[in-house]
Amino acid sequence: MGLTRRDFIKASAAAAAFAAVGVPVVRPKGAQAAEEGITWGKAPCRYCGVGCCVLVGVKGGRIVATKGDPAGPVNKGLNCIKGYFLSKALYGKDRLTTPLIRKGNKMVEASWDEALDLIASKYKEAIASHGPDSVAMYGSGQWTIHEGYTASKLMKGGIGTNNLEPNARLCMASAVVAFMNTFGSDEPMGCYDDLDLGDTYILWGANMAEAHPVLFSRLIDNKLKHPGVKLIDIATRRTRTTKMADEYIAMRPQGDLAAINAIIHVILRDRLYDEAFIKQHVNFKRGKENAPYGLKDKEVFNETPADIKNLTFDEYKVMMKQFTPQWGEKISGIPAKKIEELARIYSDKSRKINSLWTMGVNQHSRGVWVNNLIYNLHLLTGKICKPGENPLSLTGQPSACGTAREVGTFSHRLPADMVVMNEAHRKKAAGIWGIDPNKISSKVGLHTMEMFRAIDRSELKCIWIQCTNPFQSLPNVSRLRKAAEARKAFIVVSDIYPTKSTEVADVILPSASWVEKEGVFGNTERRTQQWFKMIEPPGQAREDTWQMIEFAKRMGLGHLFPYSEKGFYKEMWEEYRKFTIGVGKDLAPYEAYAKVRGLRWPVKPDGKETRWRYTEADDANVKKGEGIKFYKAPDNKANVWFRPYEPPAESPDKEYPFWFSTGRVLEHWHTGTMTGRVPELRRAVSGATIEMHPEDAKRMGIKNRDKVRVTSRRGTIVLPAEINGRGTPEKGNVFTTFFDETKLVNELCIDAFDPLSKEPDFKKCAVKVKKA
């Protein structure tokens, strides 16, 4: 009986796959009938910063099917394997469905009123005795834009503290600082089209095949169609990405700083730069050096205008003389000959060069510097702001760009590239928010690492965590867990499943997720994508915006959110949009997004999107005849920064002889609270392993799957060894993933961070490895 219906569903599945590769097939009539009753709605994928467009099929109030959206320009009808399990991530047995309040060691069910009243009373108490800076909110790059905007207005405009942070501090902060200090505006000039149009792709420590699979497929498509396309993988570990690369170049951890400086040395030495471009578009600067690593609490390091020295091009050239290819080889492990070759590739006028990077560069104790150096390569050779030729910083979370960066939910930011330290910016924000400008504090709030350390120091009294799992994901996490377990602060956690963070909470609030609510995400390429609510959240779960606004009402701040119930999303959007208009970050009216598969900002006056920024070819803010104009930067020029080599916070030594690095695999995502729920994903890659180089393993008598004890100065953990598996680290390096809830690998990581971006370095610390 099921035969025909089943066959028809199969025909639909095949037809969709054929359509995605450009082969139209006519589905048998019954196939349409088999899909009857399914309503399809568009949404961006819930999982990663690529921001694929998906169609979600709902029947009887339940998600019953998903499709790669054929109309979606990002992924053109195909999802990666994580996308496969999208809808199931909402249907785990242990979904949180009711508010819970701590009573001693137990969490007991409570009503929303009880929970929210309790939170408000705790916040009020803390503010009354210790001031507004004794409370905080910690959000997420998985927050929708509306959620981030609500949080920003509530904390910065309402409570009057800048203690608001997103978990994007852990992944994108270094990229943000470098965008700001180089171009005067956050987010890339290029877009995904560059993956189709370029011919040379240089990956700096990025395993794109696993971390950004759909983008990698686009790149590979380009490569298969155009045999001249070259892919160079510079990394500390061989991965799936390496398999597809034309060349793999092994590099030591922290070697990027030295290698890029040496490449620049060659470009300058051999006059391979674009002199005309430099004259017109570039300033040279030297920043503050001998920076600390943030290992001490309350360490302050800033690069103020007084610390910055202007250089002439000639002065810069002289300073770069020290970074010879031989020096570069000594530090980075990349042969001097290769460094010379890379300089020639970067400056080859017949090639369209793209640099791609992500966490390897950002989660780096000098992450801002490496970002700066990559931009230097493109600015010195004039290979930027051109279709098919750009540096592109890739993001991890679905709305790290849209929410954390564009809305500005960092402790120093306001929407649309503005900052709390700037009086004019505060005034503008206060004007749009309809509040007294003095309400917005000019004091930068606690950055993520300090926020959680402040709990341990008993300085932070209340924190509300939404949509993220810091008590698993932060480095040196045991110090922070101990502080939380000692109940040093009042901790609220809003999430959809129990996590390592709900374990230490005083109040747990059940949230609605993804298509259980309406929302907007912004992806890596400045694409803003909207979706409507498609299904009801389970039990009493509610949206994060609702939770925050109900709390605001109890704090006497309800007037900040005067939106009508029916027009809620549109009204809040139109208010937020005011920040973006006329400053080169223009967003479109809300309705526009309902119709399209996203638009890349700045949206032009005629409603069209912008693919390439700063160029008259596409950006409406650059007049005809102006060519390229970095119009967000002072005097319209981008900065080339002198950034020397400085060592990481901790390097291997006799006692701890291995480099330790963490990262992501295809089937898992972040701390696994969503992907880990999906039993099939768990099985595909069950549990964390420790990858080793086969020669290291052999020398130590370790065989594949042997139990191995990995110990750092901060913690110890036992993991099965993986040898010749999916990834192979270079000799002297070991690697593990950080998704496994049962193994807090972050206990091993050092809590060193970049002094400018305050982003922790999850990629480098020293460990010893013993057969367990």
Place this chain on the structure above:
Amino acid sequence: MPVSGIVVRCLDGCADAVAGRIAAFEGIELHGVLPDGLIVAVVEAETVDGEVALVTELQDIEGVISVQMAYHNFEDLEAERP
């Protein structure tokens, strides 16, 4: 039983060999081998779990670059939701 439509991308010259291997998989129907090294197939299994096991195995076949999913129907799966 969940059903999915997938696209398998293969290295140059490997598509036929990969298709041959795929054809032998129980639970995978081969629907087409296209020029450009693309294979279209339909996966079905008792559970999504089973589907993923199949897809993961596909990924590890020599000559396979990637496996992507175009369509996934799981309407008759048990509702787990509380």
